[in-house]
Amino acid sequence: MEYTIGQVAKQLGLSTPTLRYYEDEGLLSGVRRTEGGRRVYTESDLEALRVIECLKHTGLSIKEISDFVKMVSRGDESIPDRLELFRERRDQVKTQQAELAHMQEILVFKCWYYEKALELGSEAAVRALPNSKVPKRLREVRNYLGSFD
Amino acid sequence: MEYTIGQVAKQLGLSTPTLRYYEDEGLLSGVRRTEGGRRVYTESDLEALRVIECLKHTGLSIKEISDFVKMVSRGDESIPDRLELFRERRDQVKTQQAELAHMQEILVFKCWYYEKALELGSEAAVRALPNSKVPKRLREVRNYLGSFD
DNA sequence: ATACAAGTTAAAGTAAACTTTAAGTCAAGC
DNA sequence: GCTTGACTTAAAGTTTACTTTAACTTGTAT
Numbered sequence: 601m602e603y604t605i606g607q608v609a610k611q612l613g614l615s616t617p618t619l620r621y622y623e624d625e626g627l628l629s630g631v632r633r634t635e636g637g638r639r640v641y642t643e644s645d646l647e648a649l650r651v652i653e654c655l656k657h658t659g660l661s662i663k664e665i666s667d668f669v670k671m672v673s674r675g676d677e678s679i680p681d682r683l684e685l686f687r688e689r690r691d692q693v694k695t696q697q698a699e700l701a702h703m704q705e706i707l708v709f710k711c712w713y714y715e716k717a718l719e720l721g722s723e724a725a726v727r728a729l730p731n732s733k734v735p736k737r738l739r740e741v742r743n744y745l746g747s748f749d
Numbered sequence: 750m751e752y753t754i755g756q757v758a759k760q761l762g763l764s765t766p767t768l769r770y771y772e773d774e775g776l777l778s779g780v781r782r783t784e785g786g787r788r789v790y791t792e793s794d795l796e797a798l799r800v801i802e803c804l805k806h807t808g809l810s811i812k813e814i815s816d817f818v819k820m821v822s823r824g825d826e827s828i829p830d831r832l833e834l835f836r837e838r839r840d841q842v843k844t845q846q847a848e849l850a851h852m853q854e855i856l857v858f859k860c861w862y863y864e865k866a867l868e869l870g871s872e873a874a875v876r877a878l879p880n881s882k883v884p885k886r887l888r889e890v891r892n893y894l895g896s897f898d
Numbered sequence: 899a900t901a902c903a904a905g906t907t908a909a910a911g912t913a914a915a916c917t918t919t920a921a922g923t924c925a926a927g928c
Numbered sequence: 929g930c931t932t933g934a935c936t937t938a939a940a941g942t943t944t945a946c947t948t949t950a951a952c953t954t955g956t957a958t
Contacts, residue, residue: 606934616935617917625915636924638935647895654855657848662915676871683863690856693849699806700846706803707839714832722825746796755904765905766947774945785954787905811945 603641612649626666627652629673658693709741752790761798775815776801778822807842858890 609616619639622628628648632640655665668685671678712735716726731739758765768788771777777797781789804814817834820827861884865875880888 604934615917618915620936621916634924636935637937638924643895650894651855654852658852658856676866679863679866679872683860683867686856686859686863690853690860693853693856697846697849697853700842700849703803703807704839704842704846706800707807707835707842710835711832711839714828714835717825717828718832723828745799746792753905764947767945769906770946783905783954785905786907787954 601643603646605639605641608641608646608649611646612653622649622652622662625662627662627669629669655689658689659696660689705741706745709738709745712738750792752795754788754790757790757795757798760795761802771798771801771811774811776811776818778818804838807838808845809838854890855894858887858894861887 603611605616605619608614609619619628623631628645631645632642634640652665655668656662660668668682671681671685713726716729717723720726731742734742752760754765754768757763758768768777772780777794780794781791783789801814804817805811809817817831820830820834862875865878866872869875880891883891
């Protein structure tokens with residue numbers, strides 16, 4: 601199957617200027633053109649774009665992704681470098697996941713806090729609650745945050 | 750305990766200009782000053798900054814955080830709004846976690862892929878492997894990504 | 899008392915990742 | 929054959945979140 605820039609944009613949730621921008625920045629090269637100069641995306645271009653989206657979502661900048669693409673075009677010789685890049689990414693995402701889990705704890709505490717405030721009629725009343733009235737798993741977060749809203 | 754701007758910066762891993770910038774943007778108000786005009790941060794300022802960091806790390810922009818701070822200063826009346834904000838954040842982080850887990854699968858696949866490529870001497874050799882030679886839990890990702898590097 | 903590190907302000911500068919604009923070209927439907 | 933919507937380019941503009949600069953003041957250590 602082959603696609604126009606508009607169809608690809610829709611599928612990936614990107615805008616058409618963004619797709620052109622990615623090409624300008626070297627994230628995608630060798631996109632075929634029609635006689636009239638319009639881009640024609642193949643299934644394989646879509647696959648490349650999916651990996652690009654993955655790298656983007658795990659925190660790589662456009663520049664770093666373009667460096668990766670350059671590696672790819674160096675062929676098998678760059679396999680060790682690419683392995684290193686993906687290992688780094690994998691480890692970094694693990695860290696990110698731990699951090700996000702911590703943030704989630706804070707948010708869960710905050711939801712409890714404001715539900716209680718709504719129930720009791722004021723923040724002050726929630727702050728005045730003894731730790732024994734706070735769900736066990738939220739106590740640690742409460743200590744970490746202190747008395748702030 | 751009370752702290753200078755430099756001490757706070759160190760503790761939170763921010764720069765001193767960033768702390769001043771946050772104040773300018775309304776993320777933190779009422780920071781006390783010495784006679785000579787220097788900022789004095791209290792324990793409670795630190796707690797506020799920890800919540801700000803949490804909101805930032807879960808994807809809120811500076812503007813959105815400043816809107817939250819404005820809510821706080823409206824007092825108990827804004828509790829329902831604040832509850833809604835934290836519920837939204839909590840749900841959004843859950844989505845983010847799912848997405849990150851998906852990205853992690855891709856990265857784990859890529860690490861396997863390049864380890865295998867290193868072992869076999871080329872990418873082509875890995876691509877040529879039948880699905881039966883691919884660890885079970887990685888097969889789905891392999892199909893999703895297709896044949897791209 | 900004096901040096902100097904750390905603080906102060908306002909304003910300008912930066913980097914990243916797009917988005918918008920302007921001026922046109924292409925191709926599908928009537 | 930003509931309109932219209934989707935495409936093309938190059939260049940300028942935008943937003944976000946800081947950072948840097950410059951000129952100055954404060955407070956601590958010798």
